[in-house]
Amino acid sequence: MPEAHDRPTLAKALIAGLEARGIDTVFGIPGVHTIALYGGLENSGLRHVTPRHEQGSGFMADGYARAVGKPAACFIITGPGMTNIATAMAQARADSVPMLVIGSVQKTAELGLRQGRLHELPDQQATLAGVAAFSHRLLAADNLFEVLDRAFAVFAAERPGPAYIEIPRDLFDAPVTVADRPPSRLYRAAPDPAGIQAAADALNAAERPLLLLGGGAIAEPDAIRALAERLDTPTLTTINARGVLGRGHPLDLGANASWPAVRRHAHEADVILAIGTELGETDYDVVFDGGFVLAGTLIHIDLDPAQLAGAYPVAIGLVSDAASAARALTPKIADRPRGGAARVAALYAEMNLTERADLAPFVSFFDAIERAAPNAVLVGDSTAPVYAGNVLVHCAQPRHWFNSSTGYGTLGYALPAAIGAKRARPDQHVITLVGDGGLMFTIAELATAVDEDLPITVIVWHNQGYEEIRRSMDDAEVSRCGVDIAAPDFQTLAAGFGIPGTRVADATALQQALRDGPGLQLIEVDAGAWPKTAQLSKLFTH
Structure with missing residues (x-):
């Protein structure tokens, strides 16, 4: 057995264990309860990406996994950090997307006492268990590698989803006296x-x-x-x-x-x-x-x-x-x-999909994207172009079209998920499709894209509020409330982040903007001015 001073702390053993299991990227925001965990990152091979909100961490890990088919990790602070990422975990669970969430929690001796400590939840693990495919509270440092293997078994052999490992913050500096195990080769169930x-x-x-x-x-x-x-x-x-x-x-x-x-x-x-x-x-x-x-x-x-x-x-x-x-x-x-x-x-x-009044405008929209950025990865929010693209767009291969209009159906997904996808596939053109309402949920993540120098294209379908709900209220003969909301000047906002911005109102201008700006850019589409007729192309013929 190695001398005490030679034994790795749990934080360092965790980082080594993640690397040994193929994790190369961590999304997270450091906090007072995870400083020791971040100490383990020093001199490691893991790439750390700092979002501006923990929900962004989860969506980034989701986009990363959907783009390449393997999980990334999230390091999340106790309490509010965990409740912030819960929405992203729920979306990932609904769509069977793997991600590993490592969360800090109160010290072992403080668990369940409800003493009003910083970031305290009555039972954090129980709160997160409902959105996790695997959930475990680690109470002994020497159980680390067994618990990691159980989480990765979900990714490898079961229906995947988010795995959550909760670690009391006093364990991060605890010594790990057992060696990591050789990686297991797990095979999924064979058909009878x-x-x-x-x-x-x-x-x-x-x-x-x-x-x-x-x-x-x-x-x-x-x-x-x-x-x-x-x-x-x-x-x-x-x-x-x-x-x-x-x-x-x-x-x-x-x-x-x-x-x-x-x-x-x-x-x-x-x-x-x-x-x-x-x-x-x-x-x-x-x-x-x-x-x-x-x-x-x-x-x-x-x-x-x-x-x-x-x-x-x-x-x-x-x-x-x-x-x-x-x-x-x-x-x-x-x-x-x-x-x-x-x-x-x-x-x-x-x-006759391309001639339908509700779909026809988007034929030219997606044709412009295909002509300017063929085979791009299109990451969508719950927004009109995505609803249309779900039935119109054809892809040459999987993992090139995904969005949050399925399953849990959250808003604010597209921008951080696109950041995760671009981090996973730096050689691929990644385009975000988001509405003006949904973008405001996670617009701060533009700063993350700038930090990481990620040349994604953000296309904002600007229809002055929550159009889908607006129509639903009208159909139900309910007076509009809360849907005609103000949006910022997205061009000024983009400039504030140091990002080139462009306004377009037709397919020709959209195609030109996509060709002019291979780097990080924001393209604002004036939905009200967009032509309402189809322009048929090979992309939509079947």
Whole structure:
């Protein structure tokens, strides 16, 4: 056993343990309860990014993970820091996004005494447990590596989500007397062969099968694409599965489950294969009227057994990761034409998305982005262009379109998430799509982008307030209240951060602004002046 002065403190052992497990980036704001933890960062290989709010930390870690498929860490102060990051953790949990949150808490001997100490919560772990996929309070320094491995097991082998490890602040300087363990190689659950055969039999006997792909299917798109093509059937890809089949794939119906034509087709499907999707309403029923109905035999494949007992009755349920199940199932599917591409083309023709009055303005909007920044990563908030893009935009590969309009549906996500995505993928053009209302939730993170010298493009859809809620109030015949809010002069604000700013009102100007400003910039779109007609391009033909 090493001498006491040679033993690492928990803070230093934690940093070494994170590096050994592949963490390279930490998002966090130092505080009086985490100074010892930050001492462990000295001389480490971890990159630390300082947001301007702990919610920003969580959204940055979320964007980082969605961009590259691996977690980052957040170092968060006791009390208000933890409640600030809770919203970001809830969004990540709803969308199955991995992140590791390390939170300080009161000293071990002070826990639960409610003595009115600085940053004290009655039970911090209980407060955060509801938004975490894994939650643990570390009470002995020598248990550190075991607890880290348990958190990383969630990332590697279960349905991922935020993992929370709470550390009493007196433990940061405590010695760790045990050595770290060699990294484990964990494999996700393999599909049961009998279940695969039962699924294949049902699909081979189907006359009108339907494939549903969720965010759990994006890790190995080649395996998923091979299955879809062998099935030769219409495929709904959710917002989080965007790009899994590739751009303009003839079988891809996109995230269009709420349109009447697609609902009818889904209801008529005799066998439905759902992979890596919780079948939630923000993916299949965004009009929230319960009109997406599956009447056929449902085969559901998911890492989370609880998802196999959800709102839709499952005839055949397989606990497995998507790629393993796809590889096992594909060779058992009869290779025969099922007319999938023709049915998809007919459904697109019936939906006629680019000619709809509510979607037409955004055809030219996204065409301008595609022409100026092809294959960019588009990170969105809950805002009009994102709602439209969820059904209009096609991506060449996964992890290029994600936003907070799914699941938890928070505002303020896009800017910090884009910062995280750019930190994860510095070689990629990252574009933020956010409304004037949502941007104000986390606008301080522009300073973080400046600090980190991250050349992201912030596109602000300025429609003078909360337009979506404004319309909803009008539809419900409720007098408008709290939605016609003032916005700052975004050009002056950008200048205050030292960021170039531009106002545009049409696709030509937007395209030019994107080409003129490869560095960090803010482009303000005048939504009221934007043309209301479609300008059809190859981006939207299917």
